Structures are given as C-alpha cells and as structure tokens.
Amino acid sequence: xxxxxPLKRPVITFPFLVLSVVALIGTYFLVQRFxxxxxxxxxxxxxxxxxxxxxxxxxxxxxxxxxxxxxxxxVYVMNKGKYHPLIRPALLASLLGYGLGGIGAMIDMGRWWQxxxxxxxxxMNFNSVMLEVGLCVATYILVLCIEFAPAxxxxxxxxxxxxxxxxxxxxxxxxxVLLPTMHQSSLGSMxxxxxxxxxxxxxxxxxxxxxxxxxxxxxxxxxxxxEASFSSAGFRRPDETPILSGLxxxxxxxxxxxxxVRFGEILINGKLGLIFAGDLGSLMFLLETTLFVFPLIxxxxxxxxxxxxxxxxxxxxxxxxxxxxxxxxxxxxxxxxPGYSYFPSTPEIMVTAGMVAIEIMAYLIIVKKFPVLxxxxxx
Amino acid sequence: MKRRDFLKASLGGAxxxxxxxxxxxxxxxxxxxxxxxxxxSTLCIGCKACVSKCKEVNGMPPTPLEDETYWDAARxxxxxxxxxxxxxxxxxxxxxxxxxxxxxxxxxxxxxxVDPGCVxxxxxxxxxxxxxxxxxxxxxxxxxxxxxxxxxxPYNVPQFDYDNPFGEIHKCQMCNQQGVARIDNGxxxxxxxxxxxxxTLFGSRKAxxxxxxxxxxxxxxxxxxxxxxxxxxxxxxxxxxxxSYQNHxxxxxxxxxxxxxxxSSIPFEKLGMxxxxxxxxxxxxxxxQHTIYNYMALPAAALAGLTYIVRRxxxxxxxxxx
Numbered sequence: 001x002x003x004x005x006p007l008k009r010p011v012i013t014f015p016f017l018v019l020s021v022v023a024l025i026g027t028y029f030l031v032q033r034f035x036x037x038x039x040x041x042x043x044x045x046x047x048x049x050x051x052x053x054x055x056x057x058x059x060x061x062x063x064x065x066x067x068x069x070x071x072x073x074x075v076y077v078m079n080k081g082k083y084h085p086l087i088r089p090a091l092l093a094s095l096l097g098y099g100l101g102g103i104g105a106m107i108d109m110g111r112w113w114q115x116x117x118x119x120x121x122x123x124m125n126f127n128s129v130m131l132e133v134g135l136c137v138a139t140y141i142l143v144l145c146i147e148f149a150p151a152x153x154x155x156x157x158x159x160x161x162x163x164x165x166x167x168x169x170x171x172x173x174x175x176x177v178l179l180p181t182m183h184q185s186s187l188g189s190m191x192x193x194x195x196x197x198x199x200x201x202x203x204x205x206x207x208x209x210x211x212x213x214x215x216x217x218x219x220x221x222x223x224x225x226x227e228a229s230f231s232s233a234g235f236r237r238p239d240e241t242p243i244l245s246g247l248x249x250x251x252x253x254x255x256x257x258x259x260x261v262r263f264g265e266i267l268i269n270g271k272l273g274l275i276f277a278g279d280l281g282s283l284m285f286l287l288e289t290t291l292f293v294f295p296l297i298x299x300x301x302x303x304x305x306x307x308x309x310x311x312x313x314x315x316x317x318x319x320x321x322x323x324x325x326x327x328x329x330x331x332x333x334x335x336x337x338p339g340y341s342y343f344p345s346t347p348e349i350m351v352t353a354g355m356v357a358i359e360i361m362a363y364l365i366i367v368k369k370f371p372v373l374x375x376x377x378x379x
Numbered sequence: 380m381k382r383r384d385f386l387k388a389s390l391g392g393a394x395x396x397x398x399x400x401x402x403x404x405x406x407x408x409x410x411x412x413x414x415x416x417x418x419x420s421t422l423c424i425g426c427k428a429c430v431s432k433c434k435e436v437n438g439m440p441p442t443p444l445e446d447e448t449y450w451d452a453a454r455x456x457x458x459x460x461x462x463x464x465x466x467x468x469x470x471x472x473x474x475x476x477x478x479x480x481x482x483x484x485x486x487x488x489x490x491x492x493v494d495p496g497c498v499x500x501x502x503x504x505x506x507x508x509x510x511x512x513x514x515x516x517x518x519x520x521x522x523x524x525x526x527x528x529x530x531x532x533p534y535n536v537p538q539f540d541y542d543n544p545f546g547e548i549h550k551c552q553m554c555n556q557q558g559v560a561r562i563d564n565g566x567x568x569x570x571x572x573x574x575x576x577x578x579t580l581f582g583s584r585k586a587x588x589x590x591x592x593x594x595x596x597x598x599x600x601x602x603x604x605x606x607x608x609x610x611x612x613x614x615x616x617x618x619x620x621x622x623s624y625q626n627h628x629x630x631x632x633x634x635x636x637x638x639x640x641x642x643s644s645i646p647f648e649k650l651g652m653x654x655x656x657x658x659x660x661x662x663x664x665x666x667x668q669h670t671i672y673n674y675m676a677l678p679a680a681a682l683a684g685l686t687y688i689v690r691r692x693x694x695x696x697x698x699x700x701x
Binding site: 034035036037038039040042044045046047049050105108109110111112113114115117118123124125127128129130131132134185186189190192193194195196197205206208209336337338339340 | 455456457496498499500501502503504505519520521522523524525526527529530531533535538539540541542543544545546547548634651653654655660661663664665667668669671672
C-alpha cells in the first residue's frame with residue numbers, strides 16, 4: 001500500500017471552470033502570436049527585448065518552481081526524513097512550473113523552429129550564460145519527469161518498472177539538486193552582461209549568481225509552505241503546520257544570509273545613498289526589502305513559526321519578495337537608455353495568465369487522479 | 380553523502396574559487412587588421428545620405444513620416460534601419476556643435492565592439508567577431524531568436540523584426556555580409572562612401588585612431604584638410620576650420636573599445652552614449668561563468684552556506700534515513 005493516495009474529489013469545480021476560461025483566452029492570443037509574430041501581441045521593443053514572457057514565465061516562474069529543489073536538499077542531502085511526505089506534491093509543482101518555464105521560453109523564442117540549435121555542439125557558445133541556462137533547464141525538466149514518474153507508475157501498477165527505477169533514482173535526485181543550483185545561479189549571472197542597464201541597486205556583478213541562488217532556494221521553501229497550507233485549507237486536509245514550521249526556520253536562515261550579502265554589497269560599493277534617492281529604484285528597493293524583512297521578523301519567533309496563518313503569510317511575503325527582486329532587476333528598474341519604455345500589453349498578460357491557469361489546472365487534475373498527496377495517517 | 384563530507388567538498392570548491400577568479404579574462408584585444416569607421420559629429424550636416432545608402436545596400440525600405448515618404452524619417456534603429464542620424468538640440472538650438480543653445484548630429488549604428496557583448500552572450504554562436512576584420516556578424520541560420528544579444532548590447536544595436544512571425548535579428552555588418560562583401564572586395568562601407576563631408580570615415584581601426592588623435596591636437600580655429608572616404612586613401616579633401624573638440628575618442632577604451640570611433644565637440648553623455656567603464660561586461664560575465672563552471676565552485680559554496688544554516692537551525696531534530 002502506497003503512502004500516497006489520489007484525492008478522490010470531482011475535477012470539474014467552479015474554480016476549475018474559471019481557470020479554463022482564462023486558459024482559453026490565453027490560448028487565443030498565443031495562436032495570434034504564432035500567426036502574426038510577437039509585435040501585434042506584445043509590447044516588447046528594441047530596448048526592452050524581454051517582457052513578462054521571459055521575466056515572469058522563465059525567470060520568476062522557475063524560481064517559484066524550486067520547491068522540489070529545496071525539499072530534495074532538505075530530505076536527501078540534509079537527511080531530514082520527516083519532510084519526505086511533502087516531496088511528491090512539491091515535485092509535481094516543480095515539474096509544472098519548469099514545464100511552464102520551458103514552454104514560455106519557446107513561446108518567446110523569435111526563431112523557435114530552430115530551437116534545437118542550442119543542443120547541437122557545433123553551435124554551442126560556452127561563454128554564454130544563456131546556453132548554460134537553456135541546457136540546464138531542459139535537462140532538469142527531464143530529471144523532474146523521472147523523479148515524479150513513480151506517482152504515475154503506481155497509478156498504472158507498473159511495480160516492476162518502479163523497482164528498477166528505484167535502483168537508479170538516487171542518481172537523478174543528485175542531478176535534481178545540482179542542476180537547479182547551476183541554472184538558478186546563472187539566471188542571476190545573466191544580469192552581469194546587461195551591465196549599466198540593470199539599476200545599480202540590483203547590479204551586483206560578481207555576486208549576481210549568489211543572490212539568485214539564495215532567493216531561488218528561499219522561494220523554493222516558501223512555495224512548499226504555501227502549497228501545503230493551501231491544499232490543507234482548500235482540500236480540507238489535516239493541518240501540516242507542525243512540519244512546515246521547520247521549513248520556516250530554513251527560510252529565516254536563508255533570508256538572513258541574503259540580506260547580509262545584499263546590503264553588504266550595497267554598503268561596500270557605496271550605493272547606500274541610492275536607497276533613499278526617492279526615485280522609482282529606491283521605492284522598489286524599499287518595497288522589496290520590506291517584503292523580505294516581514295517574513296524574517298515573523299519567523300524569528302518559534303511561536304509565530306508554529307502559527308499556521310502567520311507562517312502562510314510569511315511564505316506569501318517571501319514569494320512576492322523573491323519575485324519582485326527578479327522583476328525589479330530584469331524589468332521594472334531595467335533601463336536600456338533614452339527612448340524606450342515597456343509595460344506589458346493586455347494580450348501579453350493574458351498569455352502568461354493562461355499559462356499559469358493551465359499549470360494550476362494540471363496540478364488539480366493530477367493530485368485528484370494520481371497518488372501525489374500523502375496519507376494523513378502515515379505523515 | 381555525509382554532511383561533513385559535503386561541507387568539506389563545498390569548502391574545497393570555495394577555495395578553488397579564489398584560484399579561478401585569478402584566471403579571469405580581461406578585455407579582448409582589437410583584431411590585428413580591424414576595420415572600422417570614424418564618425419566626427421562636428422562634420423555631420425544631417426543630410427542622411429548615409430541612412431539612404433545604408434538602406435539601398437541592405438535592401439530596406441525608407442521609413443515614412445506619417446503616411447508620406449518624402450525622405451527617410453527613421454528616428455531610431457530598427458529591423459529596417461541599421462544606421463540612423465539623430466539630432467541633439469538644447470535651448471534655442473541655433474549654434475552648431477555647442478552644448479548650450481546648440482545642436483549637433485550623432486550617428487547610431489553598430490559600434491563593432493572589440494569585446495562584443497552580443498557575441499559573448501549568444502547561446503548558439505549566431506553573433507561572431509570576424510577574426511581578421513573584427514566585424515561583428517550575425518548568422519540567422521544559427522539564431523534561435525532569444526534576443527539575449529539585444530539585452531547584452533550596451534548600444535541597443537541588434538533589432539528583432541517583431542511583426543514578422545518568422546522574423547530575424549538585423550544589425551549593421553559593415554557592408555561585408557554575404558552577397559554584399561564590400562570590404563572583402565576592397566571597397567568601403569556604403570555610409571562612408573556617400574558621406575559628403577567625411578563625417579563618416581572608413582579605414583583600419585589603427586589609422587582611424589591615429590586620425591582621431593591628430594584632430595584632438597589641432598587648435599580650434601585653425602584650418603585642417605579633412606579627408607573623405609577611406610582615411611588610408613582619401614578620394615578628396617576639404618578645408619575647414621577646426622572646432623573645439625572634446626578631448627575624448629569614444630570607442631578607444633569604452634567597454635574594451637569599439638572599431639567604430641566617435642569624436643565630437645559635445646560631451647558624449649549628452650549625445651546619448653551609455654555610461655560605460657573601460658572593462659567590458661562580457662569579460663566580467665565570462666570570468667564569473669568560467670570561474671564557476673571550470674571548478675563548480677560557487678554553487679558548492681552557496682550550498683555549503685545553506686547546509687550549515689539549516690543544520691544549525693534543525694539540530695534538535697532527528698535526521699532519520701529516508
């Protein structure tokens with residue numbers, strides 16, 4: 001008897017129908033994009049070559065999908081077996097989130113029919129951070145498929161395959177820790193080559209990969225707390241706060257390190273004054289920092305950490321903080337010079353919303369049809 | 380892996396990081412026979428013959444002004460404008476080449492960086508620096524359209540054709556792309572060929588840099604015999620009074636230097652040039668990237684920090700085998 005069970009609930013619910021409408025609208029504009037090009041659908045331009053399809057779908061979206069990564073480190077590297085029950089739903093969310101990132105990258109690719117050039121060695125440019133991100137994300141999506149495969153195999157009763165897979169799974173778990181470490185840090189490194197276009201408060205040059213990996217991990221833990229709290233409430237399952245509060249501790253530690261590095265860099269490079277410049281950059285920096293500090297303050301006390309709603313709010317704040325850090329660096333305070341501005345068009349936003357809706361719908365279907373959530377008794 | 384071993388390995392990685400950083404690369408050097416252009420803003424009269432010629436060579440249509448096409452009204456670089464003349468205006472805009480109450484013309488086209496950001500960031504080698512001429516070329520057959528070259532270019536030069544479902548990146552290739560090959564055939568760029576005042580001058584980077592430095596030493600007001608066309612074998616000259624140049628050759632050093640050099644009598648930041656230091660961002664990016672990926676050090680160090688913190692914070696918990 002597996003420790004995991006499908007949630008035996010109806011798939012078609014009111015929220016599901018709302019999501020499918022959003023998905024349909026998004027799909028309509030997506031078709032337009034492939035028929036007429038990106039110009040008529042998006043507001044990207046010569047100075048802002050990357051809009052929300054890159055910055056949300058890929059840069060922020062994959063960070064929000066770091067739950068599987070964060071838990072893999074906790075359970076398999078740190079050997080904290082008690083978190084094991086959380087890993088399957090986290091892996092599913094990671095698979096879907098990275099799937100969205102991969103599809104988002106394809107949608108945004110101006111010459112998508114030649115995407116395979118990135119896999120052909122005679123085209124590869126090993127100086128390119130983008131190459132590392134592309135290859136690493138593609139491989140990680142495959143690794144996530146393998147890591148999540150047992151849930152599907154259990155459903156069809158392929159015991160033999162599960163046994164065989166279990167013998168080699170350790171290798172894929174190891175890869176599943178290494179790969180996100182590489183490409184999540186590289187997402188930060190991409191900012192280095194953008195140079196002065198990245199606001200000085202976000203242009204930390206050599207520290208970019210470290211700050212990116214720290215926020216990705218923290219967002220990974222936060223998203224696990226968020227998803228578990230939400231599915232406890234949404235599906236009326238037993239409260240998981242006791243086990244989640246441990247993850248709150250990890251978030252607390254990571255935020256502390258992050259803030260130390262972030263402010264250390266700003267202080268050492270004499271950029272402190274920019275925080276209080278009163279312009280868009282300083283405003284966004286203060287907002288972002290508040291979103292980082294709020295969860296830190298909440299999580300500092302063991303009592304508050306053990307309090308379900310507070311823990312959830314802390315994780316939500318952290319998710320917004322990490323997302324805003326990336327949005328600020330890549331888009332909001334990004335400045336390619338005079339003559340250019342960007343705000344996403346409605347169709348552009350709808351494509352991203354549609355993709356997210358599809359991701360959530362897939363999650364709902366899979367947890368209701370496949371053994372993903374753990375049994376309350378065995379938790 | 381035991382936690383202790385893991386920590387050890389990570390610290391080893393962190394130690395290697397120092398060694399790796401020491402091997403980081405500096406800026407690339409100019410190609411031995413680099414060709415380029417010298418744009419002297421003080422000579423430009425804004426006739427836009429270069430814009431027109433550029434479109435003719437590259438088979439691109441003129442940009443209409445509203446609905447009429449009396450002349451090419453391109454205001455900035457785009458997928459069908461690889462070279463554009465912009466105007467600087469201040470106050471009354473009545474005095475040529477004066478920063479205050481003056482006006483001036485400034486050329487925008489690919490600067491053909493010595494250490495090009497676009498070449499460094501392109502995942503599929505669709506941007507290349509010609510080893511002989513230093514010309515930065517684009518190869519659509521390799522390009523996947525990720526547009527990292529656009530964000531990685533300090534001058535926003537590469538432009539994607541967004542309105543075409545099968546669009547591509549367009550940029551100046553110094554009139555030496557396949558089918559044009561003016562440089563290989565011993566000719567000069569279209570824009571330099573048609574420039575009536577020699578504001579856009581063609582030549583080797585070395586010769587152009589010499590010419591630019593010579594102009595820096597001239598006394599304002601004295602007469603100088605300005606060449607037109609190719610600086611090494613000018614078609615003709617014209618005499619003109621020397622303006623008061625800014626003592627700054629844009630592209631001599633900026634972000635590793637460029638093969639297209641600019642001189643002007645107005646500070647370059649006022650002409651919209653980006654705030655660049657001498658070190659190229661490409662060299663910093665590649666140094667970081669190769670430091671990490673030659674030794675796997677930085678991810679290991681980050682993980683070490685993570686391991687340490689989470690361990691310390693969960694010491695009271697039992698870590699059972701799973």
